[in-house]
Amino acid sequence: MEMRLSDAADSESSRFDLMLLQQHSPQTEDSMANVYVEPEPRGRPEGSPITHYVLEYAHGARVTNVNYSTQAAAVTAAKQAGHRPLIARVRNTDKGNPDHWRAA
Secondary structure (H helix, E strand, C coil): CCCCHHHHHHHHHHHHHHHHHHHHCCCCHHHCCEEEEEEECCCCCCCCCCCEEEEECCCCCECCCCCECCHHHHHHHHHHCCCEEEEECCCCCCCCCHHHEEEC
C-alpha cells in the first residue's frame, strides 16, 4: 500500500495531538505539582491567631484565590485539584528547604 503525503501529514498531526493530550491530561501521582499550605497573615506576632490558609506554588503564586478556614480544607482542595499539598513543620518557613515541609 502506498502512503500519500496527506497520510503522512495526518499521522504527524495525530502524534502531535497525542503529545498535547499527554501534556494536558490529569497528572499522575508521580508528576503532581507540589503546593504549599501557608497560614496567613504572614509575619504575624508570636501568639497571634491564624486567620486562614492559602495554597501557593513554590514561586509564591497562589493556586486559588480562596482563603480556607482550616488547614484540612486547604489540603482537601489541593488534592481534588490534582496537587500534592505540603504542610509546614516549622513556624518560619522557606519553600526551598524540604526540612520545613511534610506531605499531607
